Amino acid sequence: xxxxxxxxxxxxxxxxxxxxxxxxxxxxxxxxxxxxxxxxxxxxxxxxxxxxxxxxxxxxxxxxxxxxxxxxxxxxxxxxxxxxxxxxxxxxxxxxxxxxxxxxxxxxxxxxxxxxxxxxxxxxxxxxxxxxxxxxxxxxxxxxxxxxxxxxxxxxxxxxxxxxxxxxxxxxxxxxxxxxxxxxxxxxxxxxxxxxxxxxxxxxxxxxxxxxxxxxxxxxxxxxxxxxxxxxxxxxxxxxxxxxxxxxxxxxxxxxxxxxxxxxxxxxxxxxxxxxxxxxxxxxxxxxxxxxxxxxxxxxxxxxxxxxxxxxxxxxxxxxxxxxxxxxxxxxxxxxxxxxxxxxxxxxxxxxxxxxxxxxxxxxxxxxxxxxxxxxxxxxxxxxxxxxxxxxxxxxxxxxxxxxxxxxxxxxxxxxxxxxxxxxxxxxxxxxxxxxxxxxxxxxxxxxxxxxxxxxxxxxxxxxx
Amino acid sequence: xxxxxxxxxxxxxxxxxxxxxxxxxxxxxxxxxxxxxxxxxxxxxxxxxxxxxxxxxxxxxxxxxxxxxxxxxxxxxxxxxxxxxxxxxxxxxxxxxxxxxxxxxxxxxxxxxxxxxxxxxxxxxxxxxxxxxxxxxxxxxxxxxxxxxxxxxxxxxxxxxxxxxxxxxxxxxxxxxxxxxxxxxxxxxxxxxxxxxxxxxxxxxxxxxxxxxxxxxxxxxxxxxxxxxxxxxxxxxxxxxxxxxxxxxxxxxxxxxxxxxxxxxxxxxxxxxxxxxxxxxxxxxxxxxxxxxxxxxxxxxxxxxxxxxxxxxxxxxxxxxxxxxxxxxxxxxxxxxxxxxx
Numbered sequence: 001x002x003x004x005x006x007x008x009x010x011x012x013x014x015x016x017x018x019x020x021x022x023x024x025x026x027x028x029x030x031x032x033x034x035x036x037x038x039x040x041x042x043x044x045x046x047x048x049x050x051x052x053x054x055x056x057x058x059x060x061x062x063x064x065x066x067x068x069x070x071x072x073x074x075x076x077x078x079x080x081x082x083x084x085x086x087x088x089x090x091x092x093x094x095x096x097x098x099x100x101x102x103x104x105x106x107x108x109x110x111x112x113x114x115x116x117x118x119x120x121x122x123x124x125x126x127x128x129x130x131x132x133x134x135x136x137x138x139x140x141x142x143x144x145x146x147x148x149x150x151x152x153x154x155x156x157x158x159x160x161x162x163x164x165x166x167x168x169x170x171x172x173x174x175x176x177x178x179x180x181x182x183x184x185x186x187x188x189x190x191x192x193x194x195x196x197x198x199x200x201x202x203x204x205x206x207x208x209x210x211x212x213x214x215x216x217x218x219x220x221x222x223x224x225x226x227x228x229x230x231x232x233x234x235x236x237x238x239x240x241x242x243x244x245x246x247x248x249x250x251x252x253x254x255x256x257x258x259x260x261x262x263x264x265x266x267x268x269x270x271x272x273x274x275x276x277x278x279x280x281x282x283x284x285x286x287x288x289x290x291x292x293x294x295x296x297x298x299x300x301x302x303x304x305x306x307x308x309x310x311x312x313x314x315x316x317x318x319x320x321x322x323x324x325x326x327x328x329x330x331x332x333x334x335x336x337x338x339x340x341x342x343x344x345x346x347x348x349x350x351x352x353x354x355x356x357x358x359x360x361x362x363x364x365x366x367x368x369x370x371x372x373x374x375x376x377x378x379x380x381x382x383x384x385x386x387x388x389x390x391x392x393x394x395x396x397x398x399x400x401x402x403x404x405x406x407x408x409x410x411x412x413x414x415x416x417x418x419x420x421x422x423x424x425x426x427x428x429x430x431x432x433x434x435x436x437x438x439x440x441x442x443x444x445x446x447x448x449x450x451x452x453x454x455x456x457x458x459x460x461x462x463x464x465x
Numbered sequence: 466x467x468x469x470x471x472x473x474x475x476x477x478x479x480x481x482x483x484x485x486x487x488x489x490x491x492x493x494x495x496x497x498x499x500x501x502x503x504x505x506x507x508x509x510x511x512x513x514x515x516x517x518x519x520x521x522x523x524x525x526x527x528x529x530x531x532x533x534x535x536x537x538x539x540x541x542x543x544x545x546x547x548x549x550x551x552x553x554x555x556x557x558x559x560x561x562x563x564x565x566x567x568x569x570x571x572x573x574x575x576x577x578x579x580x581x582x583x584x585x586x587x588x589x590x591x592x593x594x595x596x597x598x599x600x601x602x603x604x605x606x607x608x609x610x611x612x613x614x615x616x617x618x619x620x621x622x623x624x625x626x627x628x629x630x631x632x633x634x635x636x637x638x639x640x641x642x643x644x645x646x647x648x649x650x651x652x653x654x655x656x657x658x659x660x661x662x663x664x665x666x667x668x669x670x671x672x673x674x675x676x677x678x679x680x681x682x683x684x685x686x687x688x689x690x691x692x693x694x695x696x697x698x699x700x701x702x703x704x705x706x707x708x709x710x711x712x713x714x715x716x717x718x719x720x721x722x723x724x725x726x727x728x729x730x731x732x733x734x735x736x737x738x739x740x741x742x743x744x745x746x747x748x749x750x751x752x753x754x755x756x757x758x759x760x761x762x763x764x765x766x767x768x769x770x771x772x773x774x775x776x777x778x779x780x781x782x783x784x785x786x787x788x789x790x791x792x793x794x795x796x797x798x799x800x801x802x803x804x805x806x807x
Binding site for chain 1: 468480517518519521522525527529531533534535536537538539540542543544545546547549550551552553557558560561562564565567568569570573577581613614615618639642669766769770773774777778781782785788789792795796
């Protein structure tokens with residue numbers, strides 16, 4: 001394979017967006033969790049909610065910061081590496097991204113300052129308002145970015161101008177394209193689940209280490225509630241998203257399922273080794289007819305296999321196939337953990353269930369893995385197109401020399417490795433320490449959680465300086 | 466719309482967004498540039514506290530600048546970004562280090578804190594310099610044929626762009642010093658006053674040098690100011706000559722403001738100084754959005770896209786400015802040891 005500017009740009013985009021999506025996936029859910037915690041603190045005045053808020057907001061600040069810096073990279077990378085794409089589709093999805101900045105990014109960034117540094121500067125209600133604005137901002141942001149990405153998956157409402165670029169004929173059709181509703185739901189639920197798994201893992205760790213017991217017990221129950229309700233719902237939404245993909249992107253579904261022949265009674269493969277040269281999936285173990293039944297609602301439905309598409313129109317099969325399985329596998333684990341937790345809760349045995357708590361610690365990253373795998377399946381499965389059926393990825397790349405892209409890719413890898421390892425270390429350290437649970441009078445715990453000066457002075461005091 | 470071309474409205478809006486970015490994140494980056502000159506770690510904590518609640522919102526103007534260019538002028542975005550590949554990349558890297566260092570500096574233990582202090586400062590310096598390189602490369606023009614960049618990977622690297630980079634670092638440092646005069650007190654306030662006075666001089670020199678050099682990048686710029694190699698078109702020149710005079714006056718005012726111990730004025734005068742430079746630049750490069758290659762109407766997105774965005778921007782921009790102003794008002798007090806607690 002030639003390491004030309006195209007391949008390098010694809011690798012760079014995959015690498016930078018892969019790293020980026022980890023943070024929004026976490027902070028979308030965490031912002032809403034924080035809003036709920038602060039609301040409960042205001043409403044019930046139970047210190048446990050305040051302690052939890054002040055604990056998770058520190059982790060939020062770290063994650064959000066990493067999301068911001070890796071996100072700024074994305075807004076310039078469209079132009080630096082995919083300039084032909086930018087010129088081609090700017091008139092169609094450009095406004096969606098502009099709306100994202102105008103309606104979400106400023107809202108999040110401005111009220112984040114109040115959220116982190118305004119704990120004692122504004123009243124509790126205004127502070128709660130700021131937290132809500134940040135949470136709403138993350139959700140608005142997901143709407144616009146999913147609208148843009150879904151349009152690239154299922155484009156409609158556009159035409160070609162005289163100069164060959166695309167223009168929208170109907171922006172309502174562009175925004176509310178066929179795959180938007182299910183994909184948006186799928187992503188937001190995924191973000192909630194990702195956060196729930198992290199909160200569950202950290203709280204279970206606290207219980208195992210006998211730290212911050214009231215806080216850990218409360219947070220664990222909140223996480224179990226989220227898992228038990230949302231993980232099964234996610235299965236349903238994911239299934240609907242698959243139906244939409246089958247209608248508009250049959251080649252993607254065929255690659256996800258590892259189907260080569262067009263036939264009725266398509267199987268659901270539990271295992272297999274797709275081989276693009278042999279045009280077959282080796283060592284396939286599956287349930288015949290289940291695939292057809294899942295996707296089309298009828299076990300005898302005839303569904304297209306990959307051979308129905310010209311070789312140059314097929315996505316890379318192995319990656320799509322396995323990424324899809326990893327995502328579904330993680331989803332099933334979350335459903336199981338949710339049911340297990342709900343059962344323990346019902347039996348009033350959550351707090352002593354060390355085996356369950358260990359399992360939760362182990363499963364803490366499952367949401368991240370599922371989100372990454374799901375996006376890989378969605379994006380690789382869309383290949384060889386960047387705008388499905390309209391613009392090929394190979395035709396979208398910038399006229400930049402491979403040397404420039406190789407340099408930026410290598411340096412990005414090194415820098416991200418350093419920066420995000422450090423971030424992960426700091427987050428894990430915070431989690432290991434757990435929430436402050438000693439209950440001094442409210443005034444003293446009310447230091448602004450993200451304040452550099454507060455932390456600086458505090459750590460200096462800790463050292464006895 | 467309203468008898469004005471949509472593309473012109475959007476060119477102005479994006480120019481405003483970029484200016485707000487420079488005026489706002491400029492002081493954040495400036496504070497980072499001044500980090501090495503602080504007395505000790507505690508003073509650096511205070512410096513960072515002076516910008517911590519607002520830096521993220523400030524950086525969002527850069528996202529609006531980039532995203533807005535993509536959305537409103539996709540062809541300009543597609544021509545410029547490949548041309549500026551390496552300096553943009555450098556800027557993004559530097560902004561990563563600068564951005565995460567806000568939080569990381571206070572989570573790192575001894576060596577970690579040291580490293581993130583360097584990362585914050587280095588990131589701010591490199592980001593400012595990279596933006597200067599981008600600006601310099603933009604002013605000197607981009608090699609575009611049929612809407613596509615056809616130049617080399619290092620076209621942006623010239624003595625001119627290096628001069629702009631150095632001047633912008635000085636200018637951002639001046640904004641940062643002005644901001645510290647506004648937000649700090651005591652010893653740091655006194656130190657910041659001294660920085661303002663020194664940097665005002667340095668920035669004035671830099672602006673003067675860049676202005677003169679800009680006259681040389683293209684005959685069209687020289688002609689715009691009523692100048693040629695051999696003659697002066699006095700009627701044109703006289704109309705524009707007040708700009709450099711106003712700039713000189715502002716430098717004097719801000720120097721004197723710092724000398725007299727004024728608090729907010731030095732920063733505001735610096736913003737005005739940047740505005741004068743910005744207007745001068747706009748006059749020089751008019752009517753190009755990609756200098757000497759593309760005008761706004763040539764680079765613009767389809768009219769329906771521009772109109773849709775305008776309907777969003779009309780209510781949203783005042784709202785954004787409103788809550789941004791509120792956050793600034795909330796954090797207007799001087800930073801002190803107690804300030805973070807109250």
